[in-house]
Amino acid sequence: MPIVVNRARLKSERSKRGWSQDHLAAASGISTRTVQRLEQGGKATFSSLTALAATFALSMDALTISTDPVRRTTPLTILPDLASSLDRFRCMGFGVIETNDSGCVGVAAGSSYHLLCSRAFMVGDYPEGAIAPLVGQTIPYIWVSSLEAACHVWSRVVHQVVTHRGTREALVEAGDQWAILAETSGS
Incomplete structure (x- = not known):
């Protein structure tokens, strides 16, 4: 096949x-x-x-390019400041994946990835009130093929946005579980 x-x-x-x-x-x-x-x-x-x-x-x-509705999931931690957390990841042997935005950086070790985003970076795309309870938390950042279809699985869509990077995203929650869904074209 x-x-x-x-x-x-x-x-x-x-x-x-x-x-x-x-x-x-x-x-x-x-x-x-x-x-x-x-x-x-x-x-x-x-x-x-x-x-x-x-x-x-x-x-x-x-x-490969998946034809599944979920492409991949990456843990995303929202922090007041990135510097100390980024230093900890570096000390553990993670490599840094630059994003050309000082408020968001990826770290990788082997096949493990993690996104670190500052509160200020997130507030650039999402309302402060939606981000405030998530500071210091790690939530899944889920790449999906259809934002609309994926949003229906969650109890509440808190906020939808086209980010300043051009990604269609939705902050969603169900009970005490939060996630950010990000639509990808599969390329």
Whole structure:
């Protein structure tokens, strides 16, 4: 069964290593034509995807586009200030993923990711009253394929917004569980 490949991620992984398409093909044992086809949006066979993932030392999921309603979930912690928390993550060996916004940063260790956002950053897109009770809390940041469909699962949509980064998001809650749903096009 053909698998939808995240062509942007495939190109990015190849480029950040400084590899040509020919080099990736030789390293993975698939043809150069297959690499070209996949980078242009073609579908992969299980064996081609397995070979590419192994070559990059990534999971197969990292190179695919899911057709599931939930793409991924990342813990998000809202903090009064990022500096001390970011230092703790660095001391534990997490790498920093810059977002080009000083109020939001990602940290990663292996295949684990975490978002750290300042209160001020969150208030840039959400009402202060909605964010205030979440400061110091960690909530799921859930990438979904349809914001409307995902919102129906929650008791209450607190606030919907198109963020200053252009992402459609909704702050939702059910009882004492909060989450931010973020719509992705799957690319």
